[in-house]
Amino acid sequence: MNDSFNTQQQLTVNGEAFQINSLKELGSAAKRLPFSLKILLENLLRNEDGVSVKTQDIQALLDWDPHAKPSTEVAFTPARVVMQDFTGVPAIVDLAAMRDAMEKLGGDPAKINPLSPVELVIDHSVQVDGYGNDGAFDLNAKLEYDRNKERYEFLRWGQTAFDNLKVVPPATGIVHQVNLEYLARVVFNEDRNGQKFAYPDTLVGTDSHTTMINGLGVLGWGAGGIEAEAVMLGQPISLLIPQVVGVKLSGRLPEGTTATDLVLTVTEMLRNHGVVGKFVEFYGDGLADLPLADRATIANMAPEYGATCGIFPIDDETINYLRLTNRDEQQLKLVEDYAKHQGLWRNNGDEADYTDSLELKLDDVVPSLAGPKRPQDRIALDQAGDVLKKHLQEFQDERIERREKNDENQKIIESEGPATNTEEPVSEAQFMGAANVKFKGQEFELNDGACVIAAITSCTNTSNPSVILAAGLVAQKAKQRGINVKPWVKTSLAPGSKVVTDYLEKAGLMSDLEHLGFNLVGYGCTTCIGNSGPLASEISDAIQKHQLIVSSILSGNRNFEGRIHQDIKMNLLASPPLVVAYAIAGRTDIDVYKEPLTHDEQGNAIYLKDIWPSVKEVSDLVKATVTKSMFEKNYASVYEGDHRWQQIQVPDGKLYDWDDASTYIKKAPFFDGMTVEPPGIPTIEGARCLAKLGDSVTTDHISPAGAIKADSPTGTYLQKNGVEKSQFNSYGSRRGNHEVMMRGTFANIRLRNLLAPGTEGGVTRTQPDNNLASIYDAAMDYQKQNTPLIILAGKEYGTGSSRDWAAKGSLLLGVKAVVAQSYERIHRSNLIGMGVLPLQFKDGESHESLGITGQEVFSIEGLQDKVDEVTLVVDKDNGEKLNVKVDLRIDTPKEWDYYKHGGILQYVLRNMLNG
Structure with a gap:
């Protein structure tokens, strides 16, 4: 590698010499940079090769103007990749298909191999079927293996077939918590040709909440599975030097x-300030009293506030946490000495140059919830009762409006053919909003506003002992008062690692949580990603028959529409102790400051304040119960797995033996018909609109991760292939099968396509005949006619998890371009990675303001290499033609390379073939 700035030198730590690229040699130019950009600078210095990283790239970073609009592209080379199984399985499927394609094109399949460490944690496949009893964990684990046998066999094959790939088996923990507690190095210590090298731990992950590791001072963020695959294969990530x-x-x-x-x-x-596409980093003397677990909690939700990362510097608290989690003492010394040498260590009073600087006084923070639809919609707890009553009323008004339109819509559906996800009319004899239910020997009235799911789940909070132990203390105090959760609430505890149950047991609080029904259901991501499992049939039937507007409360980070459970309209994010409290109340539309949560057997009112622990109670318990030995024990055999994992048969061979009968794993079609030479920039003309969408359409709307409906195109496909409804599993678990995922694209039950007003779900109207059809069926008909498709959308298109299938599914449906008002960072990148063109309306313009109905014919003019503006030509039925100037959101030269090759995977494959 080149060393234009003469930064290569040795750092000696405890007598060992490490080769480093020293930022000290760059003086004040480097010193003034924010923490995150110092890490990026070291990355450029270490990877300077005159091709991907040039001298002028490094100089541009040294000359960084914090207030200038980002314009300089640099190549960032992460040290490693982390994945979870939902996104990891399709990534490995793509690599396996690439090996087949490489062989077909005359190359060496063995070249398709991760060049950087790849760590995959199986954490997204456990579902909450069993709950509220001691056997819940074993039942859910058994069902997980029964449902995912093919996927796990495939991952076991991948673990042996590919170098540099490690798989953490099921029932170990959530990827981000395992990353925090075990996988993260903070500073890499690498042996290379007899020399030791030290450099910052950096990564990308195929989950948007990869940013949780920023709490440990590690720079990383969520990338699409497509982009992560390229990193695995030695490609750097192109990014503009950020603000x-x-x-x-x-x-x-x-x-x-x-x-x-x-x-x-x-x-x-x-979110209010606006940090989309920017780095965020936290500084100030308030960090001295902010535990590492709290930092990780804040870093975890960077996608929710819109930032690429939300990073904290390295300091004494970082070292303390690494020691607590049983990292090697020599490694701790390396981290400390390296960070101090490089100016990556936090000192009191440190301030860098920032684009903007905000201040948050921790003393001003108040108890809060967020929801009922978005994580950024915070509600102060003392106002939650009134706010949620207002939201409930809005849902009730919508229900009345839907009922009034139902008869008319039903007539349209009957005359034009069946459509998916239309609601059955409610007869006058049925009463909306209340239902009498008999369940588990009890009889009660279930009303609008009832809380039917209360889940302590998600990496955000289960990594934080203070909130978990606080939840245990609330349960303990409730048990002492003789009160319990309401019978209609589905309760669950899904920790992010086995350490959590260890310290709950040591604190004597596990039995208290179990008394209230918060039994262990699994170690993994459950309710937060839609794996909440089925509600009891008595509860679900009552909700559906009486169109009840019910709620969930979870200690998660995502609460988008249709994500948690298909029966639930209102989803609230809250701390684990509040999850327990609302489970006791059994509803979410109450003022917990003024109204009692419940009454004890003597009829005494029990308020939140009666069972809420003090800060001292919690902090004392954390110090007394969370120990280094717990981490040592639980991570000693992290890759071994239980008896179920060890009994899985591992297929042989460098090429995967695809099973045509499998409904879980199918050979990816993205390389079918691929040629040695790239196809170049396509022509898009005569296109039709597949879906016309509003604002804040998330990747959940585009590519669902939850349950599969029997009457959906996906359900029909599975049943035709002999899969019974009870074995459908979830969309997320079947991401290794493109046939499932393309049918699930735009199939979310809450998706509202403005081309088909009055409907919800994957419904559209085909043009020019204006017939109602499922989006999948319509797309297939368009493909038979060789008609390209576009998507029209509003603001923040693609917000949410970094789902590669939101882009892959769009491509397979025949979508050639998306025209939106704005994009979420990862989804825009993923669209380009799959060869789908992202276009953006000019400021102040939208499909609505321009009068675009979606029934027109569309073409794109002026599409050529490296232009930043094209014309969207809109031909209307009446002969009128609208020429709309739109921005072309291919933002970097490398993205242009990907687009001209038909996608990032094709680009990488051709490079490896010719390399």
Whole structure:
């Protein structure tokens, strides 16, 4: 590698010499940079080769103007990749298909191999079927293996077939918590040709909440599976040198507040400020009293406040946490000495140059919730009763409106053929909003506003002992008062690692949580990603028959529409102790400050304050129960797995033996018909609109991860292939099968396609005949006619998890371009990675303001290499033609390369073939 700035030198740590690229040699130019950009600078220095990283790239970073619009592209080379199984399985499927394609094109399949460490944690496949009893964990584990046998066999094959790939088996923990507690190095210590090299731990992950690791001072963020695959194969990530927003923290959290309240406050503040596409980093003397677990909680939700990352510097608290989690003492010394040498160590009073600087006084944080549809919609707890009653009324008004339109829509559906996800009319004899239910020997009335799911889940909070132990203390105090959760609430505890149950047991609180029904259901991502499992049939039937507007409360980070459960309209994010409290109340539309949660057997009112622990109670318990030995024990055999994992048969061979009968794993079609030479820039003309969408359409709307409906195109496909409804599993678990995923694209039950007003779900109207059809069926008909497709959308298109299938599915349906008002960062990148063109309306314009109905014929003029503007030509039925100038959102030269090759995977494959 080149060394134009003469930064290569040795750093000696405990007598060992490490080769480093020293930022000290760059003087004040490097010193003034924010923490995150110093890490990026070291990355460029270390990878300077005159091709991907040039001298002028490094100089551009040294000359960084914090207030200038990002314009300089640099190549970032992450040290490693982390994946979870939902996104990891299709990534490995693509690599396996690439090996087949490489052989077909005359190359060496063995070249298709991860060149950087890849760590995959199986954490997204466990579903909450069993709950509320001691056998829940074993039942859910058994069902997980029964449902996912083919996927796990495939991953076991991948683990042996590919070098540099490690797989953490099921029932170990959530990828981000395992990353935090075990996988993260903070500073890499690498042996290369007899020399030791030290450099910052950096990564990308195929999950948007990869940013959780930023709490440990590690730079990384969520990337699409497509982009991550390229990194695995040695490709750097192209990014514009970003703006950096500094958030100064001061003071301490007040009595009664939790880290969850803090992160919801940060999310609201930064979302309002606007940090999309920017780095955020936290600084200030308030960090001295902010535990590492709280930092990780804040970093975790960077996607919710819109930032690429939300990073914290390295300091004494970082070292303390690494020691607690049983990292090697020599490694701790390396981390400390390296960070101090490079100016990556936090000192009191440190401030860098920032694009903007905000301040948050921790003393001002108040108890909070977020919802009922978006994580950035924070609600102060003392106002939650009134706010949620208002939201409930809005849902009730919508219900009345839907009922009034139902008869008319039903007539249209009957005359034009069946459509998916239309609601059955409610007869006059049925009463909307209340139902009498008999369940588990009890009889009760279930009403609008009832809380039917209460889940302590998600990497955001289960990594934080203070909020978990606080939940245990609330349960303990409730048990002592003789009160319990309401019978209609489905309760669950899904920790992010086995350490959590260890310290709950040591604190004597596990039995208290179990008494209230918060039994262990699995170690993994459950309710937060839609794996909440089925509600009891008695509860679900009542909700559907009486169109009840019910709620969930979870300690998660995502609450988008249709994500948690198809029966639930209102979803609230909250701290684990509040999850327990609302489960006791059995509803979410109450004022927990003024109204009692419940009454004891003597009829005495029990308020939230009666069962809420003090900050001292919680902090004392954390110090007494969370120990280094717990981490040592639980991570000693992290890759071994239980007896079920060890009994899985591992297929042989460097090429995967695809099973045509499989409904889980199918050979990816993206390389079918691929040629040695790239196809170049396509022509898009005579296109039709497949879907016309509004604002905040998430990747959940585009590519669902939850349950599969029997009457959907996906359900029909599975049944035709002999899969019974009870074995459907989830969309996420079947991401290795493109036939499932393309049918699920735009199939979310809450998706509202403005081409088919009055409907919800994957419904559209085909043009020019204006017939109602499922989006999948319509797309297939368009493909038979060789008609290209576009998507029209509003603001923040593609917000949410970094789902590669939101882009892959769009491509397979025949979508050639998306025209939106704005994009979420990862989804825009993923679209380009799959050869789908992202276009953006000019400021102040939209499909609505321009009068575009979606029934027109569309063409794109002026599409050529490296242009930043094209013309969207809209031909209307009446002969009128509209020429709309739109921005072309291919933002970097490397993205242009990907687009001209038909996608990032084709680009990488051709490079490896010719290399």
